[in-house]
Amino acid sequence: MENSNLKKLVIVGAGGHGREVLWLAGNINKVRATYEILGFCDDNESLQGQTFSGLPVLGRPEDLDLTGALFFVVGVGDNATRKKIAERVEALGWRAETLIDPSAIVADDVSIGAGTYVGVVSNISPTAVIGRHAIVHNQSSVGHDTNMADFSQVSPGGRVLGHVNIGECGYIGSNAVVCPLKNVGAYAVLGACSFAIADIPDHSVALGVPARLRIKAQS
Numbered sequence: 001m002e003n004s005n006l007k008k009l010v011i012v013g014a015g016g017h018g019r020e021v022l023w024l025a026g027n028i029n030k031v032r033a034t035y036e037i038l039g040f041c042d043d044n045e046s047l048q049g050q051t052f053s054g055l056p057v058l059g060r061p062e063d064l065d066l067t068g069a070l071f072f073v074v075g076v077g078d079n080a081t082r083k084k085i086a087e088r089v090e091a092l093g094w095r096a097e098t099l100i101d102p103s104a105i106v107a108d109d110v111s112i113g114a115g116t117y118v119g120v121v122s123n124i125s126p127t128a129v130i131g132r133h134a135i136v137h138n139q140s141s142v143g144h145d146t147n148m149a150d151f152s153q154v155s156p157g158g159r160v161l162g163h164v165n166i167g168e169c170g171y172i173g174s175n176a177v178v179c180p181l182k183n184v185g186a187y188a189v190l191g192a193c194s195f196a197i198a199d200i201p202d203h204s205v206a207l208g209v210p211a212r213l214r215i216k217a218q219s
């Protein structure tokens with residue numbers, strides 16, 4: 001798809017989540033032609049010059065010599081890694097693009113930061129605030145008045161209820177639930193299928209039903 005009116009989009013990260021980003025951008029294009037998807041960037045030299053999911057792996061972001069404004073989404077699921085990549089690419093002057101799947105239900109007064117991914121059949125309720133380069137994954141929900149900080153993530157099927165705070169790089173696992181008025185700290189992890197009825201401190205891992213603190217997560 002080549003059109004001067006389309007945004008030139010590069011997906012940074014030729015891996016599993018990169019495929020998800022490509023899928024979502026394609027869903028948007030099916031509703032309205034929005035992106036010329038140029039391909040992927042990746043530091044892995046064995047991938048460079050190859051084809052991934054039908055698109056070229058163009059090299060490292062620093063290696064690209066392309067004219068015009070470039071938009072990017074980081075196709076990396078790991079929060080801390082996504083943060084490092086996003087900051088590195090933004091320093092090149094590329095613009096972070098927010099992708100919201102057409103099937104997502106997002107209240108009118110929700111705030112969503114640049115570079116964030118809002119997946120298929122996800123739901124974000126009124127007055128929620130979603131930071132930069134966050135992930136609200138497929139079939140997940142974020143409750144009213146909830147604040148997700150930059151680089152945080154709710155995995156597929158996760159349920160974050162109202163008035164919850166999730167710190168920078170905080171992670172909610174697949175099908176996990178966070179009860180109202182709870183705090184999930186920076187770099188904290190709530191494991192898959194867990195049920196948080198209490199706060200989870202920074203750099204901690206909580207698992208189970210109800211969720212109990214297990215280990216300290218690395219910063």
